Amino acid sequence: xxxxxxxxxxxxxxxxxxxxxxxxxxxxxxxxxxxxxxxxxxxxxxxxxxxxxxxxxxxxxxxxxxxxxxxxxxxxxxxxxxxxxxxxxxxxxxxxxxxxxxxxxxxxxxxxxxxxxxxxxxxxxxxxxxxxxxxxxxxxxxxxxxxxxxxxxxxxxxxxxxxxxxxxxxxx
Amino acid sequence: xxxxxxxxxxxxxxxxxxxxxxxxxxxxxxxxxxxxxxxxxxxxxxxxxxxxxxxxxxxxxxxxxxxxxxxxxxxxxxxxxxxxxxxxxxxxxxxxxxxxxxxxxxxxxxxxxxxxxxxxxxxxxxxxxxxxxxxxxxxxxxxxxxxxxxxxxxxxxxxxxxxxxxxxxxxxxxxxxxxxxxxxxxxxxxxxxxxxxxxxxxxxxxxxxxxxxxxxxxxxxxxxxxxxxxxxx
Numbered sequence: 001x002x003x004x005x006x007x008x009x010x011x012x013x014x015x016x017x018x019x020x021x022x023x024x025x026x027x028x029x030x031x032x033x034x035x036x037x038x039x040x041x042x043x044x045x046x047x048x049x050x051x052x053x054x055x056x057x058x059x060x061x062x063x064x065x066x067x068x069x070x071x072x073x074x075x076x077x078x079x080x081x082x083x084x085x086x087x088x089x090x091x092x093x094x095x096x097x098x099x100x101x102x103x104x105x106x107x108x109x110x111x112x113x114x115x116x117x118x119x120x121x122x123x124x125x126x127x128x129x130x131x132x133x134x135x136x137x138x139x140x141x142x143x144x145x146x147x148x149x150x151x152x153x154x155x156x157x158x159x160x161x162x163x164x165x166x167x168x169x170x171x172x
Numbered sequence: 173x174x175x176x177x178x179x180x181x182x183x184x185x186x187x188x189x190x191x192x193x194x195x196x197x198x199x200x201x202x203x204x205x206x207x208x209x210x211x212x213x214x215x216x217x218x219x220x221x222x223x224x225x226x227x228x229x230x231x232x233x234x235x236x237x238x239x240x241x242x243x244x245x246x247x248x249x250x251x252x253x254x255x256x257x258x259x260x261x262x263x264x265x266x267x268x269x270x271x272x273x274x275x276x277x278x279x280x281x282x283x284x285x286x287x288x289x290x291x292x293x294x295x296x297x298x299x300x301x302x303x304x305x306x307x308x309x310x311x312x313x314x315x316x317x318x319x320x321x322x323x324x325x326x327x328x329x330x331x332x333x334x335x336x337x338x339x340x341x342x343x344x345x346x347x348x349x350x351x352x353x354x355x356x357x358x359x360x361x362x363x364x365x366x367x368x369x370x371x372x373x374x375x376x377x378x379x380x381x382x383x384x385x386x387x388x389x390x391x392x393x394x395x396x397x398x399x400x401x402x403x404x405x
Contacts (some may be wrong), residue, residue: 004357005286008350010285015346016311021320022339025330087327094262095329109263111324153388 028088033164036092039085040171044071044078052149056171057148057150063133063140073126076139079146080119082172086154087112089168097160111149118142178370180221186379187214193386196197199333205252206337209245216242232297237302243308246341250315251332254322261328273321278317282310289356309352312345336385339379347374 010015011068048069051060059066070076090108094100122138129135150172191210194200200207216238223234258265286309290302305352319338323330351371355364 001357004354007287007353009283011346011350011353014282014285018316018320018342018346021324022342023333024336028329029332029335031216084327088362091327091329092259100262102264105262106264110328113325 014049030086030090033089033092036085036089037167037171039081041078041081042171044075045172046070046075046079046143046146046150048075049143053147054150054154054172057144057151059140059144059147063136066140066143067136070139070143072131073123076119076122076142080116080169081144082097083112083115083119083146083149086149090153093156094162100156100160104152108149108152108156111145111152115142115145115149118145177221177371179369179376180217181356182376183372183379184217186376186383187217187276188380189383190386193383197386199386202256202338203249203252203333205245205248210248212241212245229297232301236297236301239301239304239308243304243312246308246312246345247315249337249341250312250319253338254319255328256334257323257328260334261326261329263326263328264325266322269326271318272319275314275318278314279310281348282313282317286310286353287356304350306356309345309349312341313349316342316345333386336382340382344375344378347371 017025025057041151045053049059049061049066054057061069070079080158087108090105118138119142122135125132127133130141154165157168187210191214193211207357219234220238223231226234257263286306288306290299290306292299294302316338348371351367354367
């Protein structure tokens with residue numbers, strides 16, 4: 001009897017997970033460009049790491065400098081969240097434009113996935129060994145990909161809805 | 173009229189209404205497998221009304237074939253939904269390794285939740301019945317979880333029709349898995365039959381939900397919608 005109850009409790013857990021996923025997908029379907037912009041985290045910007053942020057890929061800092069300037073895990077977490085929002089922005093652009101570059105969109109999807117994996121790996125390492133060299137290298141890689149993704153996102157917006165670029169640049 | 177026959181007739185009625193709505197909404201163009209599944213359900217459920225008068229062994233064979241085709245259709249619908257999500261996002265096909273990895277992970281998770289039981293001394297047809305019942309219940313939820321994880325990982329959006337269909341199928345798959353799990357603990361025939369009725373009632377609930385949804389105005393964000401030209405504020 002106890003085993004049956006445990007199994008049913010686990011199934012209820014799966015059902016709740018699926019309900020939560022469905023709610024998230026519905027929310028995403030209904031969001032506007034303004035609500036997407038509002039979801040970008042303003043408390044830290046990767047401008048600290050690159051002089052050409054949003055326009056060119058690459059960092060103007062060493063791994064040690066980058067770790068200091070991104071304020072450790074705080075900057076990493078902002079990159080994690082903003083990568084997801086930028087992905088949704090790219091998706092929004094694709095949905096509302098017939099001329100969005102398919103290859104660019106795929107690259108943005110791949111960027112977002114890699115950044116999130118890299119950030120999670122760096123944060124997990126940080127949990128065990130604080131700011132070790134491995135953590136700094138992973139954080140540096142994540143930041144590099146983040147600047148690349150932001151530059152590609154700007155390019156996508158310029159090509160499909162240039163009038164929206166100033167708002168995006170301000171929010172980032 | 174018994175509760176079983178009332179449920180059966182209600183199912184046929186709801187399927188007929190949904191069939192008409194899918195034609196009206198032209199969903200058969202974008203989701204042909206889902207449409208074929210509904211046609212199959214209408215035919216097999218109508219035949220099942222006659223089949224209950226057949227000898228038990230013949231009925232069990234009919235039921236097993238019905239169950240297999242039904243569940244293969246459900247898996248095919250989930251794959252069709254995945255393709256529709258790809259089209260909607262203009263995304264490329266996912267890597268086979270990623271899909272395989274997610275499917276194995278989901279399969280292991282769901283299999284560990286279930287209690288796989290097949291009575292070794294039962295007649296062969298009954299053993300087969302138990303294997304199919306449990307196997308398909310696990311397969312349905314595993315494919316559904318694979319689809320959900322994959323679309324979340326890739327950050328893909330779902331068109332509204334496809335999301336409603338997936339929600340309905342997901343609800344039914346979870347109820348069916350719970351019923352199969354309780355069945356394997358064997359609390360007695362009366363309770364087992366009541367559980368079957370609950371499963372059928374959940375299917376009717378899903379049908380009613382789809383009927384309600386498809387009878388409303390076509391939602392924005394579907395494949396058939398015309399694209400807006402510029403970003404809208």
